[in-house]
Amino acid sequence: MNTILFPGSFDPFTVGHQSLVDRVLPLFDRVVIAVGVNSGKRSGDSAGNRIAEIERLYAGEPKVRVISYEGLTVDACRREGAHWMLRGVRSAIDFEYERNLADINRRISGVETMLLFTLPEYAAVSSSVVRELCSYGYDVGEFLPKKQTHF
Template identity: 50%
Template sequence: MTPISSKRIAVFPGTFDPFTLGHMSIVSRGLELLDEVVIAIGINDSKRTYFTVEQRLEMLRDLFRDNPRIRVVSYDSLTIDLAKQWNARFILRGIRSVNDFEYEKTIADVNRKLSGVETIILFTEPELTHISSTIVRELLRFGHSVDEFVPKGLKLV
């Protein structure tokens, strides 16, 4: 059995296609509670993405290159298996709506039952609830600027 780390490490899973101001807010606020955050780009072959996994890894590694408390990885397994791999005791999630809450609660309950990994849920700040990766992708597809929806310094490859 792998020893549990005394560090408060959380996995922040998502597609991050692309990473938005809402995601950035969750990471920043999560770091107030945690020692490290592993931003984990999930590989989901059933999702049609705008950016490749490699592009998303590059964008996020560049964005967080000066922050030793943040790691950026990709994975194609269960999130709880990735959490074990990184000695993470937590999964970090953000929710924007009641619909998100119902979904996240169910997943959190299953993850805790199967692995003992707890989920930390942070509510999206009200001024960011309208931002989603889906909307940002749509704007990109039609050639619109997305500067007001993504973190400053995020270089869209």
């Protein structure tokens, strides 16, 4: 089974994340959305809630599996049988960072990274921006998938 793992904090899962998953779905037998849990990092929502939201969004899509993980992402790839990792690129700065990370991940695990460029309409959307707007009472609905009911 050809599996790709899409790691992130997804706090929250945005329309940009959804776009990347939807674009890669036709290319793989299975897409594992892996919600990273970092006990040292403060999150806007619990990992359980984030997972539940993403599962609701992809309910009815048998190729999508949602998990949580701690530790190195390449170890999560190994556990899931994923030989590929999906990463989104919004800017040249993102590209340089992701390229270096992809090189290290390939060296230590053999996992290849697929970089997809974010669609232009989503280039400015990030989870941190959505969280900040939300904290000031702004309606962030346009930045969240339409099926998403929480945040």
